[in-house]
Amino acid sequence: MKITYPHMGSLNMILKTMFEGIGVEVIDPPPSTNKTLTLGVRNSHEFACLPFKINVGNFIEALDKGADTIIMLGGIGPCRFGYYGQVQREILKDLGYDFKMIIVDPPHGRLIDFLKELASYFPNVDGKIALKSFVFAVKKMIAADKLEKFLLKYRAHEDNPGVTTKIYEEYMKKLEKAQNGKEVDKIVSEAMKKIKENANVRRKIQLKVALVGEIYMLLEPFTNMDISKSLNELGVEVTKTEYLSDYLINSAFKLPQRMEFKKNARGYLERDIGGHGLNTVANTVKYAKLNYDGVIHILPFTCTPEIVAQGIIAKISRDYNIPVMSLVYDENTGQAGYQTRLEAFVDLLYRKRMEVVC
Structure with missing residues (x-):
């Protein structure tokens, strides 16, 4: 078996850690590029959303590298994500690829059943080894998210543009290669220290912006044109409202955060509309109450839950x-136009804050 998966933030590092830990050969899809996007667009339905198309491109590139098994999350509900795996499998089969598609439904509060279903695809793997590998992969996931949260705050204050990003990327590579929990803790500690040391700029007016929206668009830098980095470089502290570790923990255990979402969204949205639509509405209210300067809502074209949320957050x-x-x-989005919009939005936030200060 040579297994692969789609890119989505640090997901590839987490899955690689887990599968290599149980002795399964991993074929990493190449980093998402314009070539990936072109392959996905060429072989997907016109009105499929951008994440779907990039996933198809990831899979084609990985299968061309020798992968013979694809693992993908499934699901049910109004969001079309639940159908991704089945439709992508048919597209790839029609293209002549010979492979196996493993589609695993999210835990939805039943972590043990989720792990049992996942284990059923690897019957020759020792259960204790598999559990140890899974726990270590989750530790790396939490560490990666912790580092990114730290980065998005302190990169807005860096003395030397670009240095903080290099530090972060250097330590993310170390994190990927870490072999045990002590290494992971040491890497995170050192990285946070170095990032903080490089953040010496103190601004008279410090803007804070929350990013809300569809989880794939929030997590995958290629897809969102690395919007967090662009905002940081404009001197804005960024809070992303979706992370892999949050998604896994809340999906696995149905912790009180779901109740918090419903509480914050009350009066605006009274039910789950699929995808991350409820989260988007709830997080917009949350960060408005926390006196953030602004909210940026990012979504893929044709995403129904986020289109509904878009009207509500207005x-x-x-x-x-x-x-x-x-x-x-979508695939026609241009970097220059979006950068101009970001700069104009940040200027608006500065002017609004100046009115308060004066």
């Missing part, structure tokens, strides 16, 4: 007097 913007900007992405 009302939240008016009710809380917080600027909100929606950025809709």
